[in-house]
Amino acid sequence: MTDQANTHVANSEAATQESALSRGRLTLVGTMHGPSVGRALLRHGGNIHVLQVGDTLDRTTVTGIGEGVITLSHGNRTERLSLPNE
Numbered sequence: 001m002t003d004q005a006n007t008h009v010a011n012s013e014a015a016t017q018e019s020a021l022s023r024g025r026l027t028l029v030g031t032m033h034g035p036s037v038g039r040a041l042l043r044h045g046g047n048i049h050v051l052q053v054g055d056t057l058d059r060t061t062v063t064g065i066g067e068g069v070i071t072l073s074h075g076n077r078t079e080r081l082s083l084p085n086e
Contacts, residue, residue: 026060028070028081038065 029048030041042049044057051062060079064071068083 026057026072026081028068028083030083031065031068031070033065033067040065040070042070 025044027043028040029043032039032041037052039050039052040062042051042057049057051057053062053065055062060072060074062070063073063078070081072079072081
């Protein structure tokens with residue numbers, strides 16, 4: 001089985017534009033999943049980060065990755081980010 005990626009075209013284009021996405025918050029840009037591990041592409045502070053379950057970014061921990069969805073934990077708060085509809 002090969003790895004697959006889910007990234008909406010508008011997200012791909014916006015991720016490379018300086019002011020298209022909020023710089024202050026985490027923004028889900030895409031997800032990748034394969035036979036061994038899932039990864040998420042998150043934009044934060046103008047940078048793109050590739051994360052997997054258990055990774056931490058800005059005191060927020062990735063707790064789950066699905067097709068076009070990521071679950072994050074920050075202290076006792078849980079947040080779910082998803083890609084916009086096509």
